[in-house]
Amino acid sequence: MAEKILLKGNEVMVEAALAAGCRFFAGYPITPQNEVPEYMSYRMPESGGVFIQAESEIAAINMMFGASAAGVRCMTSSSSPGISLKQEGISYIAAGELPCVIANIQRGGPGLGNIRAAQGDYFQAVKGGGHGDYRLIVIAPGTCQEMYDLTMKAFDYADLYRNPVLILGDGILGQMAEPVERNEYVPLCEMPEKDYVLDGCKGREPRVIKTLKLESNQALIDHNIHLQAKYAKIEEELCLLEEYRTDDAEVVVTAYGIAGRIAKGAVNMARDKGLKVGLLRPMTLWPFPEAAFERLADKVRKFLVVEMSCGQYIEDVRLATKCSKVVEFLGMGGGWYPTPENILEKIEAVY
């Protein structure tokens, strides 16, 4: 069995990143993700990599642009306001098809908000956030173990698809400590050769990484067509989710991240009371697990969305189920989080 470590979610993420070969980190302090740069500041040099406390989130994301172009596995992390600042850079990284991993340990918003856990950045994460037609692969761990395992995968997805990957966590997940099995890093498959890396043009033609496409009116359209084809391929190939007690379920509770984990407790409590309730917890938010929702929509009576925001994730649930079934809602923004009892009460009310 793998060695066990007891660390906060934020620190677990660092350990996983280093295990996956991340050798460049830049970030700027913001609660509740401060453990990431703090822990990185000594663990990264120990691993032979580069740690930089950037002057801002903007600088940090543009350091990703450079580090990734230089060929190294790289990562930045922040929390909601800082992720907003990074958006221009994320758009450039997506346009330049540079792999990198970005973590958002979400806090309450909008504005400076508060430092409690929240899920108010769902739209920003899965619908864009920056300018232009691009997609991030968005991963939502619900436990510290998943934080470990999925962070390692995030680096593989980034390299495999040459695309930025966002880990969408929250303040609870970042701050809570749980024992985690330090599973060995095994690449998902053979990683593609990095034939775009800038390392000086010795013995080859010079390489250019650019996002300006002025060659013709068609140039940027062609680039968009290329990106869309890539996104379609990712949608075909990538889907992670947990489905729990849905076989005979009449009501399916659906939530992601820490809300999904709390909802699982509520599902068990409902089952104990004889209610036929299941859980669908996506671990990839983009691509969205549409097929699973379509399949369940055929057989259940209702869905209940639980999210720590005023209603963002629910829009994708409605889209994926084509509004064929009632979608109930339990959620609030600003740092609210549900207890299993809250969710059970809602289940009983809508069942």
Place this chain on the structure above:
Amino acid sequence: MSFTKSSVLKDQATHYCPGCGHGIAHRIVAEVIEELDIREKVIATAPVGCAVLLYDYFNCDIIECAHGRSPAAATAIKRVRPENIVFTYQGDGDLAAIGMAETIHTANRGENITVIFINNAIYGMTGGQMAPTTLIGQKSTTSPAGRDANNEGPPIRICELLSSLDGVTYLERVSVSSAKDVIRAKKAVKKAFTNQIEGKGYSLVEILSMCPTDWKLSPKHSVDFVNKEMKEAFPLGVFKDLTSS
């Protein structure tokens, strides 16, 4: 300066306006790279500004960065690949307005990179708006009555500003407005690259440069504008040199 084109520049006509200083600055940088025999080690950053198409002209690895963010990208590239020679090429809007934070912090960290800073006192690419280096009284499309120190503040002198930072190794302001100036400019650029090769730290060369189009002056009058008015507001010289002691 020789008139045969450096092999570091591609055999391609540039898009710069007649009398523009960017072309001369390109030549200087290219010749220095050739003389130091580092082309195959160079990773350059292109700015957002008139020089964004740098990658069409220079025969080396290039990354085009977001407006003002070259220093951050260059920092990362150099840290990941210390054996490579990394330079940024930035206009005054890119370096001294939107990218000022990155400029100051990259300088202060003493990143071992070379910064080529083109000060033409205007936003060229976007059509002649006021730059942080626009002179007092100078007209631009966003300061039509002329820059007023009471309203827009006086022009920012980057070499003087950065000279207070302990992390900085070498700062020099030069010009490309006369043959003599070009020779001096090339010496400064060569030193800035040599410093990096020798691991001496952050070097920045500020080049006063002509923008006839957005100054709405002839190429000849643009040269006069640099020689008379710009050099007065931005005195030439070495502002810091830790390598001379």
